[in-house]
Amino acid sequence: METIRHLLSVKYLFNQYPGAFTSVLAYYLLGGIILIMLVAVVLKMSAKKRDTFAQKSASKLFSLAWTMGWIGIILWIFRQINVFYLSAPIFWLIWLATGLFWGVFVFRYRFFIVPKRRAEIREAKSKKDYLPH
Secondary structure: OHHHHHHOOHHHHOOOOOOOOOOOHHHHHHHHHHHHHHHHHHHHHHHOOOOHHHHHHHHHHHHHHHHHHHHHHHHHHHHHOOOOOOOOOHHHHHHHHHHHHHHHHHHHHHHHHHHHHHHHHHHHHHHHHHOOO
């Protein structure tokens, strides 16, 4: 509990020179960021063969993963080379909050808006089949 309190303290978050990551977890973080970016690229390529909703969902996920991935890699590099002020841990917290906020919109689109739109299109198509030409 004391460690979490320290990590969220103002003194730690705004430390202009926190030093490089010394834990092996930092390399897992970098690997995870790169893995998410690669998965997004593969999903975007595979969605080209499907409908427009799948393409748009994959495009939104790709934009999220690619943008947040590169920002995460840049923040990781800043921390490793101890860039003054730019290696402050508050930037990681802002990065995480932004990624989660953006991810909620992507998730909402994929799992709530797309099924609703597909149902509307199916319904409109079934009505159109019964209308005279």
